[in-house]
Amino acid sequence: QMYKVFIKDSSLTFYEHPTEDDLELTEYTGVEQLRSVISMLENSEEIEHHNFLAKDLGQVWKDLTSYFKVIEAAGGVVKNGMDEILMIFRLGKWDLPKGKLEEGESVREGAKREVIEECGISALRVVRELPMTYHTYTVKGQPVLKRTYWFEMKTEHKAQLVPQIEEHIEKAQWVNPDFLDEYLGNTYASIHWLLESNKELLAR
16 A cells, blocks of 8 residues: 655655655655655656655554645546547546545545546446545645545547536547547546556556
8 A cells, every 4th residue: 555645746755665667766864855745746847756764654644644734536537439548628637527525425426426527428337446645735824735536437428528517528529548648648646647547547
């Protein structure tokens, strides 16, 4: 198990054990170190990736939640009968359909609801759960950590997609995996990581 937290295009990754590829890991020493690195990355234009060896990931999560307000969201990597991937264009970036969970809603139901609402799609089938992503942003000066639960989904939906304009979605589009790179060139680091680290999603 691990946590990978994206701060802008930079990342912090916490591993409980040394990695098989002998990645160089800095020993995680606690919340002061965490706050210092976060502050540095938030104020830097450089892209940096910091990797930590943390003996207790439960403590890492406590430290993260002492600094950030946590918001839970869910979304889908949706494929159609031609193995194209559903992407949305919102606020100048390509993204995957996702959104905040409603009270009492399961993550699986929330993920399906968000895809249906944001893209006007129907008949979704959840195939499997994917790794979660974590990314940070600020709302009215409050640091927020968004934890997003992801599911691979399939649909035979052939009707026109309907982007949810009130959620600032300008386009909903099926993307051939062979041409995905141009979309990933203008997306969020967490989305790029999710798709690139689960290459089987891009198989045809």
